[in-house]
Amino acid sequence: DIQLTQSPSFLSASVGDRVTITCRASQDISSYLAWYQQKPGKVPKLLIYAASTLQTGVPSRFSGSGSGTEFTLTISSLQPEDFATYYCQQLNSYPWTFGQGTKVEIK
Amino acid sequence: VQLVESGGGLVQPGKSLRLSCAASGFTFDDYAMQWVRQAPGKGLEWVSGINWNSGSIGYADSVKGRFTISRDNAKNSLYLQMNSLRVEDTGMYYCVKGNGIAVADPFDYWGQGTLVTVSS
Numbered sequence: 001d002i003q004l005t006q007s008p009s010f011l012s013a014s015v016g017d018r019v020t021i022t023c024r025a026s027q028d029i030s031s032y033l034a035w036y037q038q039k040p041g042k043v044p045k046l047l048i049y050a051a052s053t054l055q056t057g058v059p060s061r062f063s064g065s066g067s068g069t070e071f072t073l074t075i076s077s078l079q080p081e082d083f084a085t086y087y088c089q090q091l092n093s094y095p096w097t098f099g100q101g102t103k104v105e106i107k
Numbered sequence: 108v109q110l111v112e113s114g115g116g117l118v119q120p121g122k123s124l125r126l127s128c129a130a131s132g133f134t135f136d137d138y139a140m141q142w143v144r145q146a147p148g149k150g151l152e153w154v155s156g157i158n159w160n161s162g163s164i165g166y167a168d169s170v171k172g173r174f175t176i177s178r179d180n181a182k183n184s185l186y187l188q189m190n191s192l193r194v195e196d197t198g199m200y201y202c203v204k205g206n207g208i209a210v211a212d213p214f215d216y217w218g219q220g221t222l223v224t225v226s227s
Contacts, residue, residue, distance in 0.1 A: 001168065032211065034213040034214070036151070036214075038151075043201060043217035043218070043219060043220065044143075044151065044201075044214075044217055045217075046206075046213055046214060046215045049206070049213035050213075055215065087150065087151055089151075089153075089213075089214075091211045091212070091213060092211075094165045095153060095165065095166070095167045095168060096153040096156070096165075096211075097153065098150060098151040098152065098153065099150075100150050101150045101151075
């Protein structure tokens with residue numbers, strides 16, 4: 001199975017900060033990577049797919065990059081509604097796997 | 108898009124449950140569908156996926172041989188038959204829509220989930 005390791009697991013940041021989350025795959029997954037946001041008590045929301053394609057309706061402050069084994073999710077200017085847990089997911093080969101999550105909290 | 112799960116509940120280890128997901132607001136047979144679970148306080152775990160015509164199906168290693176995914180396009184419904192349930196199968200089970208026909212398409216809409224608790 002392909003393992004996804006996110007770093008950091010926990011992030012404390014302030015409104016307006018630029019935030020970067022990294023997702024590393026245990027083997028080459030090309031660009032078959034998605035990012036999801038989950039707020040407490042809510043269902044996950046698709047933010048980015050194919051490593052860098054912004055899902056319709058997602059604010060442009062979110063961006064994704066990378067290919068192969070290293071990927072990043074960047075929030076250019078953190079907003080109050082962005083405090084949540086973020087997961088990466090690979091869709092290159094079965095079984096689809098998620099990273100362990102990165103919790104973004106208010107400093 | 109609306110995805111409404113049902114069928115969860117409290118069940119003893121070794122028993123079975125069948126989850127259902129009623130889909131509406133989109134052309135069901137144009138999209139792959141998935142089941143994803145989340146144990147209390149834990150991360151996301153993909154369980155199973157099925158493409159638009161049931162021609163491609165995948166399972167997580169942890170459920171392979173015990174769970175069976177199926178769909179009925181005439182009824183706009185997705186199912187998950189769960190047999191030989193284990194304590195570690197406990198969690199919220201989400202019905203999820205893919206954004207295309209293939210099982211490898213990303214997951215763009217999630218239901219609210221149905222809770223499965225496996226305990227003696």
